Amino acid sequence: MFTFTTSTGELRRGDVPVRLQAQPAKVLSALVSRAGEIVTRETLQREIWSNGTHVDFERGLNFCIAQVRTALGDSADSPRYIETVPRQGYRFIAPVSRMDEQDGVAPRGELPPRGEELPPKSGNDTDPPLVASVFRRKHSGWRPAILGTTTVLLIAATIGWARMRHEPPTVIVVPFYNETGKPELDLLARSIGDAAVASLAAPSRIDSLSVIGNAAALRNPFARQDVQQIARDLGGQWVLIGQLKADGQNLRVIAHLIRVTDMKHVWALPFDDPAFALDAQARTAAAIAAAVHTHLQ
Numbered sequence: 001m002f003t004f005t006t007s008t009g010e011l012r013r014g015d016v017p018v019r020l021q022a023q024p025a026k027v028l029s030a031l032v033s034r035a036g037e038i039v040t041r042e043t044l045q046r047e048i049w050s051n052g053t054h055v056d057f058e059r060g061l062n063f064c065i066a067q068v069r070t071a072l073g074d075s076a077d078s079p080r081y082i083e084t085v086p087r088q089g090y091r092f093i094a095p096v097s098r099m100d101e102q103d104g105v106a107p108r109g110e111l112p113p114r115g116e117e118l119p120p121k122s123g124n125d126t127d128p129p130l131v132a133s134v135f136r137r138k139h140s141g142w143r144p145a146i147l148g149t150t151t152v153l154l155i156a157a158t159i160g161w162a163r164m165r166h167e168p169p170t171v172i173v174v175p176f177y178n179e180t181g182k183p184e185l186d187l188l189a190r191s192i193g194d195a196a197v198a199s200l201a202a203p204s205r206i207d208s209l210s211v212i213g214n215a216a217a218l219r220n221p222f223a224r225q226d227v228q229q230i231a232r233d234l235g236g237q238w239v240l241i242g243q244l245k246a247d248g249q250n251l252r253v254i255a256h257l258i259r260v261t262d263m264k265h266v267w268a269l270p271f272d273d274p275a276f277a278l279d280a281q282a283r284t285a286a287a288i289a290a291a292v293h294t295h296l297q
Contacts, residue, residue, distance in 0.1 A: 002072065004028065011071055023048065023060065024067040031068075031082065031092040040089040065090065078169060078296060169238055169296045172231045172260075173197045173213035176242030176253070185251075188276055189244040192253055195285035196240065205293055212236060231260045238266075240292060251276050255288045257295065266295060 003012045009025030011018040020028070026048050031039055041061060049057040065082065068074075074081045083091045176193035178186045197213030212218075217230045231239050239258045244251060250272045257266045269291060273280040 004032065006033075018071050020071045021067060024064040024071070027061070027064040028068045031090060032096050035092045035094075035096040038085050038089050038091050042089075044089065073297075075297060168208050168210045170210040170212060170234070170236040171200060171238045171240055171292060171296075172215075172218070172227075172234055172236035173200065173211060173240045174218055174227060174242075175213075176244055178244050180244055180246040180251070182246070185244060185246075188251075189242070192244065192276060192281050192284060193242055195281045196242065196255070196288050199282075199285040199289035200240075200292060202289070205289070208297060209293060227258075228260060228263050236260055238292075238296065240288070242288075250274055253284055255291075257292055267291065 001014065002018070004010070005012075006029050009020065009022060009029070011020045011025070011028070027044060030044055030047055044061055045057045049060060065084075069076065069079075069082055072081045076084055079093060081092060081094045083093045085091055173193060173196055176189040176196075178189035194213070197211060200209060201211045201213075212234050215230075215234055217233065227239055227241070231237075237260050239256075239260055241256045241258060243254045243256075245254065246252070251274065253271045253273075253276070254268055255271070256268045258264065259266055269288065271284045271287065273284070276284070
């Protein structure tokens, strides 16, 4: 869980401080104070770069957003905190709870309108401490406010909660194709693909990736012609495809990571080896899995 103190711009992950410069901290403060809403670039310019030039603002905002995402371990491609809204601005999408430094927890119930004080807690209030989302949709008539200098915003970011809101991305691994023209290499192509499945599904990645590599539809070479539909049917957001090629001297595996929504290549990586014995298969599979995991985090 991240804790952000608006009075100082201090960001902490648990008890560990996370380095964040002053201007990125102001951007984070502006976003979390309107959690769930689109904050336009013009609004950020007016509130944070009011005295700067347009050129400085554009460059500065891009830098600040990148710095905040780095501090939170966030990704523009698969955001858990800051979502880019094309041609508009940004939206903070993680739940936000406000916590008063004196009381330690936010009182249960609706927040008051921006700028008003919270009502005192009742003396017979026996509710347990509340650490939960306190932002509401626009129809509730208020936005979550940063009230004074004693307010702390909690950013719910534990892996368990993120899993409830954003399931781990699902990667569909299509059995690797043998494109050498040599039927005796069919088994080798499938073996490299199986090694990639095993590496992607390793215990170290089980919490951050969901992998499908043995579905019946994937074992039918004719059905694989419509990979996009198969991936949609299986609930996948990403497809990993591999091609085994030969040039007379070496064998080459080309791995492709493809986004299901538009079937655009995110990356393609080649791997060469004379024979792709078991150790080479393992190395190649590990490198492919590491590249997939890095991109999707």
